Amino acid sequence: MGIFNCQGAGWCKVEKKNRIHDSSPMTLSGSVRAQDVDFLPRIAGDGWNGDTVLYAHRSGDLVRLPKGAAIPVTLKVLEFELYTVTPIKDVASDISFAPIGLINMFNSGGAIDVLDIHSESKNPELNCAMTVDVRMKVRGCGTFGAYSTHKPKKCSVDSCETEFTYDSTSGLVTFIIPVSKEEMYRWDVKIEI
Structure with missing residues (x-):
């Protein structure tokens, strides 16, 4: 699962680099849940209780998420985080x-x-x-x-x-x-x- 904050920025074809269009861009805040992944219950199979682990690729953090729980995410402009979501x-x-x-x-x-x-x-x-x-x-x-x-x-x-x-x-x-x-x-x- 990927979360990206591209607000107020974009790729400039002329300068061949990311360009900030907003002098005071906002941070992006939200949350990530296992339910955000389509078909996860089908992949997990019978007997799965809904618990997952999330591995954050940029930070290297591993978090255990009980069924229905979420973790907060805050990203500055041009920041991203990728998560691997795995059923336990x-x-x-x-x-x-x-x-x-x-x-x-x-x-x-x-x-x-x-x-x-x-x-x-x-x-x-x-x-x-x-x-x-x-x-x-x-x-x-x-x-x-x-x-x-x-x-x-x-x-x-x-x-x-x-x-x-x-x-x-x-x-x-x-x-x-x-x-x-x-x-x-x-x-x-x-x-x-």
């Missing part, structure tokens, strides 16, 4: 996950071809903790981001364990997907939570 999947009683994709791309989620999530209890008789395996097929290279309520145990790309960072405040998990030697290669990405 509750995969166990206390574990939630949402893939964002390649976060340095404007269409970050477009890098994810396949998403498959499995959860199981290590020992159901003793009511032991759940383990969650998230498997994805990902195209492209760069920094991959995802949201998780718990720090992953490990992340791997094509069965090779990779270093990752986890921000416990926002739930942002990031790791690097390398450049492929093959064109249109799809990486096997696994996140173990």
